[in-house]
Amino acid sequence: MSKSHSPKSDQPKEATLSRQLAEFVSAGDISAFAALLEDHELSNPFTLSPADATTTATLLLCAYIYLNNLDAARFLIKRSSQSTLSDPRFNVLNGCVSALWIRDLPTFYATMASFRSTFPANSTLSAPPTPDELIAAISKLADEAVKDRMLKLVARAYKSINETDAISLLGKQPPVEWKREESNGVVLVLPSSVGENGSVRKQSGEGAKQLKDLTEYVVHLQMA
């Protein structure tokens, strides 16, 4: 993906890969983004230059943080070469994964904030995007995804929470809907969080299909 290092014959392939990755980032389909990078890593074990391998690993690590797949992130770190591990950007993200692993969220947010300050994301990606642009875009999405996940978790797991704990878990100011109360410090009272999971099944209007399925089950039981 770094044009200065790869032979000219690889450049159109790299440009295609970068374009595909940019499409997935724009669509928010980070699972497909990660799958494409995993396939790229497996299919080019000999032709991937150290710089390309590092860029691939960096993008993949951000994707795993977004997807909350910390096991895959740890295995990626374990199998990365020495040159990738000593890359400053990868090293910082390694620290982010370590912090997330032990749920040290204040450290994660601080480390991610300093990483993103070196890679400010543009509102649109160029065609094809550069590796730095892709890293900036995916790291922004990863940071926001972690904050969003923590907000949903806190809303689900707490009836009331100390304001300082809330800020350290969320990485930002809590929502204004949470009421403030003075009770051994400032406590935030959350709206009721226990609710039904999913929507109630509606009449699907697929009577014929259901009848067909039931008939197959009964025939199978009869034959057995």
Add this chain to the structure above:
Amino acid sequence: MDEVAAHIIGAESKSLEKLHHLLKTASQNVLCSQTSDNKDPLLLLNPSTHSLGYLHILVARLSQPQADHAVAVSAASNFVDVFDRKQVNIAPEYMNMFGQAIFRLADRLQRPLAAISILRKAILGWPESPAFLTPLHPILFKACLLAKNYTAALPVLSVDISEVQPHAYNLRVQDFLLHHYYGAMLWIGLKRFDRAFDFLQLCITAPASVCSVIQIEAYRKYVLVSLILHGSFVPPPKYTSAAVIRACTSSYTSAYTDFAQSAKTGSVNRIQQALLKYHEHFAKHRNLGLAKQCVQSFNRRHVQQLTQTYITLSLADIAKGIRSTESVVEGGQEMETDTALEPDAFKEVERLVLRMVEENQVFATISHRDGGMVSFHDLPDKFNTEQTATTMDDQIRKSIAISERVARLSKEIGLSKDYVSKTMQMELIKGSSDRTSATLMTTGGLGGAGVGPNYDDEMQYEFDGPDDA
């Protein structure tokens, strides 16, 4: 090489067996050489139409330590995309050698990732269905373990093996054992302890007159995974071979048995003491991480058990329960000794409960306003959603498919020569023992009573035989 290439190109589908024997006798040097006009035979031959010959040359080339690996790997990658299964099935031992050679080359070049994609495509393209075991399966799993890329194995790992044909695929019993042992290690890495448990059980319960070292290693992991998954040791099934049970419950696994015994007490302290005691054992067998996960799982199990007794509980009480309350019998009286809780203990417990809520292991809400109280709730899912109905439909269809497969297997076994001859032997033995008991009954040996109305006719047929024409 010209002669060999000519034979490969000219071979028809009926003469492939002859070609295979010819190539088997060709020397390594000939198979690795170029043609007389200095061309690489791998570039001249078509891997799709000349799969058998291509395979022989590829195996020879990959096995050469000084070979140009870039060309060989590229050829191997092309081969697994397009090879003809019928041709390759004539030489299953060569597919095994191909897998071994690719793995060794990747290992030699210290790029274990290189073997994964090629092996995976070979496995998905070679057998007629993914449910067939091949010798390439354990090689792929080993490559994924060494490359620390566990998810790459999932397309193969997630398919249950139900067909094992040793002759068709050149399988040994070690391939079966290693497939399930390595597969269990991959599932453990992916935190799917239920699947790991199944795989380890299949490895341990493989029929054996002598226990394999693979089964002993599998048993060690089986004990620990059983503790993580079920909270206690689940003994292997009754049909496990006696030789395996004897070996596995011997001194080879005494540390693990003791560790499982400590888990029976239900005291986290005891389990932690056992972990410290056998720390070196576990580290030597590379099971220390798994043993530590056992201790963590006990803490979680303790919190889950609390939900069955309490609706609301304080973080302090949960911390006391997890940490260090131990009954001590002293002077005939039971005393409880509470060790003082560190200030961080509440935070640690809160983090644990939050983690369990995140992973849906418990349904609870924490309230700081009430001084750190945890309220436990029932499962919020009422199972009345579209998703539940779809899941149930899928499971019913899977059950139907499995029962159809079992019926088909039962019919195949029933028609097999071995089964029929054994059944006939058993019938003859049973028949002769029936005649013996009948004879005893008619001569009063057994009391003489109870002779049926058609007995004389049956006896007549038995001893006189059918009339000849």
